[in-house]
Amino acid sequence: xxxxxxxxxxxxxxxxxxxxxxxxxxxxxxxxxxxxxxxxxxxxxxxxxxxxxxxxxxxxxxxxxxxxxxxxxxxxxxxxxxxxxxxxxxxxxxxxxxxxxxxxxxxxxxxxxxxxxxxxxxxxxxxxxxxxxxxxxxxxxxxxxxxxxxxxxxxxxxxxxxxxxxxxxxxxxxxxxxxxxxxxxxxxxxxxxxxxxxxxxxxxxxxxxxxxxxxxxxxxxxxxxxxxxxxxxxxxxxxxxxxxxxxxxxxxxxxxxxxxxxxxxxxxxxxxxxxxxxxxxxxxxxxxxxxxxxxxxxxxxxxxxxxxxxxxxxxxxxxxxxxxxxxxxxxxxxxxxxxxxxxxxxxxxxxxxxxxxxxxxxxxxxxxxxxxxxxxxxxxxxxxxxxxxxxxxxxx
Amino acid sequence: xxxxxxxxxxxxxxxxxxxxxxxxxxxxxxxxxxxxxxxxxxxxxxxxxxxxxxxxxxxxxxxxxxxxxxxxxxxxxxxxxxxxxxxxxxxxxxxxxxxxxxxxxxxxxxxxxxxxxxxxxxxxxxxxxxxxxxxxxxxxxxxxxxxxxxxxxxxxxxxxxxxxxxxxxxxxxxxxxxxxxxxxxxxxxxxxxxxxxxxxxxxxxxxxxxxxxxxxxxxxxxxxxxxxxxxxxxxxxxxxxxxxxxxxxxxxxxxxxxxxxxxxxxxxxxxxxxxxxxxxxxxxxxxxxxxxxxxxxxxxxxxxxxxxxxxxxxxxxxxxxxxxxxxxxxxxxxxxxxxxxxxxxxxxxxxxxxxxxxxxxxxxxxxxxxxxxxxxxxxxxxxxxxxxxxxxxxxxxxxxxxxxxxxxxxxxxxxxxxxxxxxxxxxxxxxxxxxxxxxxxxxxxxxxxxxxxxxxxxxxxxxxxx
Numbered sequence: 001x002x003x004x005x006x007x008x009x010x011x012x013x014x015x016x017x018x019x020x021x022x023x024x025x026x027x028x029x030x031x032x033x034x035x036x037x038x039x040x041x042x043x044x045x046x047x048x049x050x051x052x053x054x055x056x057x058x059x060x061x062x063x064x065x066x067x068x069x070x071x072x073x074x075x076x077x078x079x080x081x082x083x084x085x086x087x088x089x090x091x092x093x094x095x096x097x098x099x100x101x102x103x104x105x106x107x108x109x110x111x112x113x114x115x116x117x118x119x120x121x122x123x124x125x126x127x128x129x130x131x132x133x134x135x136x137x138x139x140x141x142x143x144x145x146x147x148x149x150x151x152x153x154x155x156x157x158x159x160x161x162x163x164x165x166x167x168x169x170x171x172x173x174x175x176x177x178x179x180x181x182x183x184x185x186x187x188x189x190x191x192x193x194x195x196x197x198x199x200x201x202x203x204x205x206x207x208x209x210x211x212x213x214x215x216x217x218x219x220x221x222x223x224x225x226x227x228x229x230x231x232x233x234x235x236x237x238x239x240x241x242x243x244x245x246x247x248x249x250x251x252x253x254x255x256x257x258x259x260x261x262x263x264x265x266x267x268x269x270x271x272x273x274x275x276x277x278x279x280x281x282x283x284x285x286x287x288x289x290x291x292x293x294x295x296x297x298x299x300x301x302x303x304x305x306x307x308x309x310x311x312x313x314x315x316x317x318x319x320x321x322x323x324x325x326x327x328x329x330x331x332x333x334x335x336x337x338x339x340x341x342x343x344x345x346x347x348x349x350x351x352x353x354x355x356x357x358x359x360x361x362x363x364x365x366x367x368x369x370x371x372x373x374x375x376x377x378x379x380x381x382x383x384x385x386x387x388x389x390x391x392x393x394x395x396x
Numbered sequence: 397x398x399x400x401x402x403x404x405x406x407x408x409x410x411x412x413x414x415x416x417x418x419x420x421x422x423x424x425x426x427x428x429x430x431x432x433x434x435x436x437x438x439x440x441x442x443x444x445x446x447x448x449x450x451x452x453x454x455x456x457x458x459x460x461x462x463x464x465x466x467x468x469x470x471x472x473x474x475x476x477x478x479x480x481x482x483x484x485x486x487x488x489x490x491x492x493x494x495x496x497x498x499x500x501x502x503x504x505x506x507x508x509x510x511x512x513x514x515x516x517x518x519x520x521x522x523x524x525x526x527x528x529x530x531x532x533x534x535x536x537x538x539x540x541x542x543x544x545x546x547x548x549x550x551x552x553x554x555x556x557x558x559x560x561x562x563x564x565x566x567x568x569x570x571x572x573x574x575x576x577x578x579x580x581x582x583x584x585x586x587x588x589x590x591x592x593x594x595x596x597x598x599x600x601x602x603x604x605x606x607x608x609x610x611x612x613x614x615x616x617x618x619x620x621x622x623x624x625x626x627x628x629x630x631x632x633x634x635x636x637x638x639x640x641x642x643x644x645x646x647x648x649x650x651x652x653x654x655x656x657x658x659x660x661x662x663x664x665x666x667x668x669x670x671x672x673x674x675x676x677x678x679x680x681x682x683x684x685x686x687x688x689x690x691x692x693x694x695x696x697x698x699x700x701x702x703x704x705x706x707x708x709x710x711x712x713x714x715x716x717x718x719x720x721x722x723x724x725x726x727x728x729x730x731x732x733x734x735x736x737x738x739x740x741x742x743x744x745x746x747x748x749x750x751x752x753x754x755x756x757x758x759x760x761x762x763x764x765x766x767x768x769x770x771x772x773x774x775x776x777x778x779x780x781x782x783x784x785x786x787x788x789x790x791x792x793x794x795x796x797x798x799x800x801x802x803x804x805x806x807x808x809x810x811x812x813x814x815x816x817x818x819x820x821x822x823x824x825x826x827x828x829x830x831x832x833x834x835x836x837x838x839x840x841x842x843x844x845x846x847x848x849x850x851x852x853x854x855x856x857x858x859x860x861x862x
Contacts, residue, residue, distance in 0.1 A: 285850045
């Protein structure tokens with residue numbers, strides 16, 4: 001049985017970016033179809049650590065991050081659940097003087113961005129966060145940041161979009177997209193044909209082939225987060241914890257479980273699927289027990305992982321296609337998309353409605369890879385594995 | 397590893413030292429291999445032939461009844477393998493992948509490379525949530541049996557056994573024989589279902605007759621047998637005080653201080669899942685189970701399944717399936733194996749399989765119960781999620797797949813990872829969304845398969861220095 005649909009906007013990928021864009025667009029009166037190859041919110045948006053964090057982002061992400069910052073406390077009104085969002089503050093730890101100097105430099109660099117970072121020395125840390133063990137020389141505290149439950153937030157946006165009238169099509173992989181006159185034609189599983197004026201490519205780790213099919217190859221790779229969850233504990237940690245050098249991150253949810261992340265999982269035979277490495281998980285667990293004495297008698301009850309899209313410069317691709325009018329990209333968030341995603345959704349909706357947005361997104365243009373694509377054959381796979389840019393290096 | 401392997405290839409790994417694991421180990425040793433056997437219990441025998449923690453004067457006959465000879469043979473045969481295999485009791489295999497296993501033993505975690513994996517992981521009781529099922533004094537049937545066998549403890553002084561499956565009558569009978577006061581047996585199936593057992597007579601007359609004798613002895617011993625019970629509630633505030641049920645439209649209530657409850661068994665499939673085995677729906681067990689051929693081969697080369705961990709067939713089948721899977725491993729390695737023995741084992745297993753069909757008809761799972769689970773009844777005891785919260789999550793998020801239900805409701809996220817609540821959650825989801833039970837899927841397994849300490853240290857790896 002074949003089915004045809006005609007909408008203003010077709011969104012490929014029902015993660016937090018796609019579903020928040022869908023909800024925003026519906027609010028503007030557009031007809032929207034949201035397509036996901038599996039279940040909405042089941043990939044990177046739903047399996048990430050859950051940090052709602054501005055601190056530590058590259059400066060070019062901060063305007064977007066600030067925009068999203070305003071969305072988080074409004075979740076209940078927006079999608080009907082608060083997503084367990086907790087404005088706990090985000091404390092980034094430094095293990096040595098060099099790390100502390102990096103935190104100080106960062107704080108100075110972004111001083112004008114409104115994050116209200118507070119640098120805390122060793123004694124201050126002892127006084128205010130006595131539950132942190134030895135081996136930490138200082139920290140940088142962002143009081144407005146926090147954490148939330150990714151499983152609920154991403155699924156909640158998709159459910160709210162459906163309630164708002166978005167055609168949410170799960171288990172519906174998009175098999176091909178072409179430009180057909182002033183419209184796009186999408187072929188999807190189940191003999192579904194879709195025509196739309198706009199297409200948003202928010203397919204996460206699966207976004208590459210869609211960009212490439214419009215002549216815009218991108219060096220998108222995959223990363224797999226690795227998380228450990230403890231049994232529920234009496235309150236141990238009051239803030240969302242990060243660490244310079246990304247050694248470990250940890251937060252305690254209201255129910256009492258402590259979520260500890262770090263290391264990377266490895267893909268299984270099917271690279272869509274991954275699983276934490278046993279020794280990697282052990283290493284995270286041991287580090288957590290060393291850093292937080294309150295966890296020394298805790299049991300780890302569950303690990304998880306997932307698939308996330310990553311870019312070599314760790315910035316996402318957000319914005320209009322350079323080759324195809326009506327096509328918008330938003331993917332490659334490199335393990336740091338959760339907090340900014342609701343802001344990205346709003347920006348995408350504005351780009352559809354107005355063709356522009358006041359939030360600066362030039363740094364995320366897909367055009368920054370033009371040189372690569374001009375020199376290499378799009379289908380060859382060359383240029384897909386560039387070295388990551390070093391801090392301070394000038395980006396193309 | 398110990399470097400004593402008689403083969404140039406790495407050791408085969410056998411998980412579980414119950415009837416299936418023991419017979420698999422025996423067959424591999426006989427062929428000259430040196431398997432590593434990993435088992436969570438302190439002594440071999442599995443749950444069915446579990447040994448006493450300390451000698452307490454009870455004989456094998458006291459412990460295992462008519463199955464005493466089988467138990468003794470298994471314990472003796474496994475002991476006779478000493479020195480020709482490696483055996484790690486009290487060891488938890490908590491993670492598995494691509495020929496490597498993470499095993500917690502003696503307080504540290506060792507990573508073991510294996511070549512050939514026999515999973516004989518057994519089963520646990522299957523339950524549906526009922527009011528009061530989390531009260532102290534409520535045990536699963538298997539748990540009640542373990543308490544008696546292993547520790548010589550009764551679960552109460554006035555005990556009611558509730559549910560379905562052969563274990564219901566067996567455990568009640570064992571308790572009565574041990575001198576405990578059994579107040580009643582509440583069978584969820586109507587008496588008429590038991591006529592199905594007559595079809596089992598030609599297949600296994602001794603088992604059917606033994607079952608009939610146990611039932612008769614329970615009656616003679618003054619134990620009330622009630623059939624077709626429904627709407628069961630276990631009452632009490634701090635512990636079990638009574639059990640109430642409906643039968644033929646009438647309300648019944650009985651004071652008791654211990655309840656043994658179970659609706660047959662469910663396979664422990666986590667390791668097969670982590671090993672990458674594909675799963676398929678099994679109508680008889682009403683569950684998605686790892687696929688295997690008649691020899692125990694899975695969809696993954698070198699991974700074999702035996703015993704109740706791959707589908708409920710009981711201890712006699714487990715012994716045969718354990719040996720059969722070992723023969724398959726030998727054959728797949730190009731080693732000599734006894735093909736006629738393999739054929740005999742497969743024929744035996746097929747006959748036992750037909751008998752399990754009969755038992756399933758005689759002890760059906762009360763799938764209709766799920767309709768009546770009250771919103772206030774706890775579904776997931778680890779995460780303290782009530783049935784009403786699950787129903788609300790299903791509606792609010794439009795969920796119709798079990799892992800999505802887990803994501804939005806927390807069911808199956810706690811210490812047991814859904815081993816206890818998973819079956820009930822699947823039944824509830826299927827009912828609420830008007831889908832078949834097989835359509836809602838199964839909870840994907842994740843390491844660690846059971847909780848491990850955060851401070852668990854990785855043992856030094858001698859071979860890692862190469």
